Amino acid sequence: MRKILVLGGYGGFGARLSRRLAGDGFEVLVTGRNLEAAKALASRLPNAIGLQADRNGDIAAILDNHKPFLLIDAAGPFQHSDDRVVRACIKAGIHYIDLADARDFVGSIGSLDEQAKAASVTVISGASSVPALSTAVVAELSKDMQAVRSIEISISASNRATAGASVASAILSYVGKPVRLWRGRRWQNATGWHMLKRENYVVAGHRPLRRLVALADVPDHDLLVEGIAGRPSVVFRAGPEFTFQTLALWLLSWLVAWGWLASLGNISRSLLPLQGLTARFGTARSAVTIEAKGIAQGIMRARRWTLIAENGDGAEIPTLPAQLLARALRDGRLLPGARHAGGLLSLEDFRTLFRDLAISEETTETSYKPLYLRIMGPAFAHLAKSVRAMHEVFGDGGAKGEAIVTRGHSPVTRLVARVFGFPAAGKHALHVSFKERDGIEQWTRDFSGQRFRSHLSDENGHLVERFGPFRFSFDLPMRDNGFCMEIRRWSFLRLPLPLFLAPQSVAHEWAEDGxxxxxxxxxLPFIGLVVHYRGWLEPID
Known part of the structure; x- marks a missing residue:
């Protein structure tokens, strides 16, 4: 009988994993700092014993005494952890798996590849919902896509799910701090637990869930960008069941973002009792959704996979990759070396375990036509290739170039330019980020670090561009190998304004030398020039 040592084996996820491994016929060493808790769980499992050990202590001694064939680290948190446990396993010739979701920890595990191979040891990090399950789903969704433009992932846990101090510490470690994201075809910083989104989780035949989620920092933000064809943008969000919990943490995040606190990590144990007060409320329903947008057979396609877990079974999901990989190690199906868990399992592997849980899943697909194609119709095909390429926005994209900006000099025009965020006069390096969601495009223009953005949509066959509370409706007549943008109406807070008072602008886009x-x-009417910017752009591959 193969022996597995589970660090944190009686915790929220560790206990579930210990039970699963015992059910698979492994001898389980339930291990952690609390010997009584370890023994209590072990007494309820077949072929299990409870042991005391600290992952930050002398792991080598317990490995030498009990000689497991595999150690699974379910203790965490891994956000500020070193690799002493991994190195101890390699030195002892013992396989290693962890449930880490810490971006740097999982991403750097490959640095131990040579040592692991020399010791004939398999080392796998990230055997959890991310990146193991998320990568398996993305691989399934994108298997026939020539290029993936964007990936969005969100997870919302049941309020009744057990979350220990290590889980809370992991979340709070990035709240309010910079999170590095690949967006607009370049690396940019966002803020942890910002980018709030109301997510709908829908599976046919089940009551849908609607939850508020926020930006989390996970390994997928690096691994999927580098590992999926097309280098897609990747955004991962997470959130608890109740909206007020997400919003409360969002409010606290500003204390870190503004520099008033270095981190919220030190208050994790203080927040757990508060979470405990609400644990009996809510439902036992959790959900995951993953959407990939890309090009398949020349068609823009959005594919969305959604999972809804009932009866508290959502808390089982983070443990499933480790169980599957432990089986694979037992059967000799994994080669020595150190690597992350992304790509080691398929969605079909997970489905073998989903069948015994109250889990339902569904994949949907829609095709997409770009905004300007919908508005211009057949005329879009007559635009120059480079003009069409700039307006085939789907998912995420980016372009770079140069611009020359001229500004008006009157106090009124300077004030208007300031309100709208228009760039200063001069020559600028220009970057434009494109983001499409539900058919609406967001263009963020970066003139040498000065940014302003607008949202573009289709209303009654007209292009509508929104700058905050102002909305401008345009006709798009053809000119040469491009088109013009001519204002036809405008409004403030959707209240129509007189056209003769509208800003005077006839923007022109065309191609020159490709x-x-x-x-x-x-x-502005009667006042004069506010801003005039002109230049060129090229899409970033």
Whole structure:
């Protein structure tokens, strides 16, 4: 009988994993700092014993005394952890798996590859919901896509799910701190637990869930960007069941973002009793959704996989990859070496375990036509190739180039330019990030670090561009190998305003020597020029 040592084996996820491994016929060493808790759980499992050990202590001694064939670290948190446990396993010739979701820890595990191979040991990090399950789902969704443009993942746990101090510490470690994201075809920083989104989790035949989720920092933000064709943008969000919990943590995040606190990590144990007060409320329902947008057979396709877990079974999901990989190690199906868990398992592997849980899943697909194609119809095909390419926005994209900016000099025009965030006069390096969601495009223009953004949509066959509370409706008549943008109406807070008071602007986009060109003058009636920017852009591959 193969012996597995589970660090943190009586914790929220560790206890579930220990039970699963015992059910698979392994001898389980339930291990942690609390000997009584370890023995209590072990007494309820077949072929299990409870042991005391600290992952930050002398792990080598317990490995030498009990000689397991595999150690699974379910203790955490891994956000500020070193690799002493991994190195101890390699030195002792013992296989290693962990449930880490710490971005740096999982991403750096490959640095131990040579040592692991020399010791004929298999080392796997991230055997949890991310990156093991998430990568398996993305691989399934994108298997026939020539290029993936964007990936969005969100997870919402039941309020009744047990979460220990290590889970809370892991979350609080990045709240309010910079999170590095690949967006607009370049690396940019966002803020942890910001980018709030109301997510809908829908599986046919089941009552849908609607939860508020926020940006989390996970290994997928690196691993999927590098590992999926097309280098897609990746955004991972997570959230508890209740909206007020997400919003409360969002409010606390500003204390870190503004520099008033270095981190919220030190208050994790203080927050656990508060979570305990609400644990009996809510439901036993958790959910996951993963959406991949990309090009398959020349068609823009959005594929969305959704899982809803009932009866508290959502808390089982983070343990399933470790169980599957432990079986694979037992059967000799994993080679020596150190690597992350992304790509080691397929969605079908997970389905063998889903069948015994109250879990339902569904995959849906929709095709997509770009915004400007929907508005311009057949005329879109007559645009120059570089002009079309700039407006085939789907999921995420980016372009770079140069711009020359001229500004008006009157106090009124300077004030208007300041309110809208228009760039200063001069020559600028220009980057534009494109983001499409539900058919609406967001363009973020970065002129040498000065940014302003607008949202574009289709209303009654017209292009509508929104700058905050102002909305402008345009016709798009063809000119040469491009088109113009002519204002037809405008509004403030959707209240129509007189057209003769509208900003005077006829923007022009065209191609010259195969390169996309733009010319955008904006002036106020009776007052004069506000801003005039012109230049060129090229899509970033």
């Amino acid at each position: 390169r996309f060109q733009f010319d955008v003058p904006i002036a």
